[in-house]
Amino acid sequence: MRLAIYPGSFDPITNGHLDVIERACRLFDELIVAVALNDQKHATTLFSIDERLAILREACRENRKVRVAKLDGLLVNFARANEACAIVRGLRAVSDFEFEFQMALMNRKMEPDIETIFMMPKEDYTYLSSRIVKEIARLGGNVEAFVPTYVVKALRQKFVK
Ligand code: ADP
Numbered sequence: 001m002r003l004a005i006y007p008g009s010f011d012p013i014t015n016g017h018l019d020v021i022e023r024a025c026r027l028f029d030e031l032i033v034a035v036a037l038n039d040q041k042h043a044t045t046l047f048s049i050d051e052r053l054a055i056l057r058e059a060c061r062e063n064r065k066v067r068v069a070k071l072d073g074l075l076v077n078f079a080r081a082n083e084a085c086a087i088v089r090g091l092r093a094v095s096d097f098e099f100e101f102q103m104a105l106m107n108r109k110m111e112p113d114i115e116t117i118f119m120m121p122k123e124d125y126t127y128l129s130s131r132i133v134k135e136i137a138r139l140g141g142n143v144e145a146f147v148p149t150y151v152v153k154a155l156r157q158k159f160v161k
Contacts, residue, residue, distance in 0.1 A: 001029050001030070002027075002028045002029050002030075002085055002086075003028060003029065003030040003031070003032065003082060003083060003084045003085065004024055004027070004028040004030075004031050004032070004084055004085065004086040004087065004088050004117070005031075005032045005034050005075070005078065005079050005082065005084045005086070005087050005088065006020065006021060006024055006031055006032070006033045006034065006087075006088040006089075007034040007035075007036060007071055007075050007078075007087065007089075008033075008034075008035070008036065009035070009036050009045060009052075009130065010033070010035050010052050010055070010056055010130070011045040011046055011047050011052060011130050011134075012046070012047055012052065012055055012130060012133070012134075012147060012151045012154060012155065013052075013055055013056055013059050013130075013147065013148070013151060014125070014128050014129070014130055014133055014146055014147050014151075015125055015128065015145075015146055015147060015148070016090065016092070016121045016125035016126075016128040016129070017090070018059060018148070019121040019122050019125050020088065020090040020119050020121055021033060021060065021063070021066060022063075023119045023121075024088045024117075024119060025063060025065045025066065027117070028065070028086070028088075029065065030065055030066075030067065031065055031066050031067070031088070032066075032067045032068075032069050032082060032084070033056055033060065033066055033067070033068050033069070034069050034070070034071035034075070034078060035049060035052050035053055035056060035068065035069070035070055035071055036071045037049055037070065037071065037072050046134055046158060047154070047158075049070060051154070053068055053070060055150065055151060055154060056068045058148075058150055059148055059150075059151075074110075075087065075107060076107050076110045076111040076114065079111065079114050080111060080114070084114060085113075085114065085115065086114060086115045086116070086117050087104075087107060087114060087115070087116045087117070088116075088117050088119060089103075089104070089116060089117070089118055089119070090118070090119055090120075090121055091118045091119070091120055092120075092121065092125075092126045092127070092128075092129070093126060100116075100118065103116075104116035104118075128146055133146050133147055133155070134155070137155040137156070137158075137159055138159050140159075143155060
């Protein structure tokens with residue numbers, strides 16, 4: 001039984017995240033998608049923790065390998081408590097590398113038995129980020145190509161004037 005954790009803010013989930021989830025499910029028996037309460041990269045989020053959990057549960061409803069959970073506290077402690085063998089992260093471009101490299105090595109220092117696995121999304125999603133999707137939606141642009149339909153609706157509700 002090989003279990004991995006895919007942590008992130010998922011504010012909101014994009015097709016890029018979903019692509020990584022699908023790829024990870026080919027490698028592991030179970031995947032916990034762990035939604036961070038807040039982190040260093042995002043002090044504040046557009047969607048509350050409960051909204052992000054609900055959106056993720058909807059997104060992963062048909063994937064029986066996925067469990068969605070709240071991540072409160074240190075990732076390695078959460079991974080150890082769940083007997084995970086790996087942490088999954090997505091890598092889009094060189095810009096992701098430095099932060100991810102540092103996190104992976106720090107996590108290994110704290111928990112040498114848990115490997116960090118980096119997955120590259122489909123090329124179409126390499127330019128996609130939650131931040132850019134929120135910016136387009138905020139300015140009234142169409143984000144249908146980047147996120148699932150219910151996320152389009154959720155974004156619309158956030159930005160209605
Ligand atoms: P974080 O707050 O850790 O950056 P995100 O929710 O932005 O969390 O993303 C979680 C993980 O998914 C990170 O490893 C990030 O690099 C990755 N990720 C985000 N968007 C994409 C994408 N379009 N393609 C592949 N990986 C992605």
